[in-house]
Amino acid sequence: MSISVEEKIKFAIIYPLGLEDLGLDEIRLKFGEIEQPTTYPGVLEYHASPLLMLEMSLFLKIPTRILMRLDEYKVRDFPKLYNKITKYNWNRVICSEDVHIKVTNSKSRLIHSGRIEESIRKGLKKNFSDTPSKKKDFEKSKSFPIPTLHFNLKNDLMTVSIDISGTELFKRSRIYSSEAPLRENLAAALVFMSEAHKKKTILDPMAGSGTLLIEALGFNTLHTKKEQAWEAFPCFKAIIKSSISKELRLDSKINEVSAFEIDKKTYKALESNFNDKNYNEIKINLKLANSFEQNFGSSTELVLSNPPWGERVKIVGKKSDYFEKIINKYLTKHDLALILPRENHLPNEILKNAKIINIKSGGFPISLVYWKKQKS
């Protein structure tokens, strides 16, 4: 039932729309040249060894999730679907029918996602009653995230996958949150795009709970703390997470990070997030303050921030004036990276000097914008 660590399996790495190319660059940086993926919007699909994919689930910071492809078949009626589910060897990946199920369907004869899920659940129940898991595997699985199965039906072709981590990969660094928390993988994307990990001193002047800085400090490390669903997959029994190579570390140059936050409650979250981690060799400067009134060392190489957009965190005046104020304060002395709404109304004159990646997160259009330091 175990899968050999060398055997190649099809995997799909899922990204927020627009981050596929940056995601591929992260893979190249951390794993070198690997087999060319097949790309779809928001997806890079590979044939790779399970070990490589599991390493990726610990080391890559930009993906949302990694799916292992399990099966693919044409299906046009419910009896066939039920039959396929009852016959599949589920015991190799899951240990009971207690799983999350996500169904997407388009251009197919089976159109009702609710009924598709019902049929799958019935099939799984029958499958596990005919061939129950080993008791030991079942007991172990209780300590790990409940697996999520993805059933994607398109043009009558069903693709069945399992999320190897169980919960989104971006749920990792932040324990205490803010009013408008930033998804960790978007923060990691800005970190990578602005090469924050290569700079010695970085600042977030509107830090919220500190996601950008924490992602910058963690960009080059393996994230082994989080429990992942694959640790309980019977087919990966032979792979022990703690033995996944420490050589996967990359050097980070950051030795000082600074943050300002104006809101008292959020500042507490920021402090707690840093206190909870061990940054022995890094100088951390946190200050409860209005960053527009603060001066700080010109040695800061990069300023990066996710400023308020006037939605959940209010701003006074026009959005574009507010963003320009931030840009004017920092850009003549430092590299600057911002996460902004796509509709930021900034003049072309300012945007033309920036590298911009337009993405969609939760359906919302966002821009990652990075300027190299400009002389005034």
Ligand SMILES: C[S@@+](CC[C@H](N)C(=O)[O-])C[C@H]1O[C@@H](n2cnc3c(N)ncnc32)[C@H](O)[C@@H]1O
């Ligand atoms: C969009 S939130 C940042 C969220 C952050 N990236 C996170 O993940 O928690 C913007 C933050 O900027 C803070 N802020 C707004 N104006 C500020 C100012 N002038 N100085 C310092 N902080 C400010 C707000 O209190 C808010 O916490």
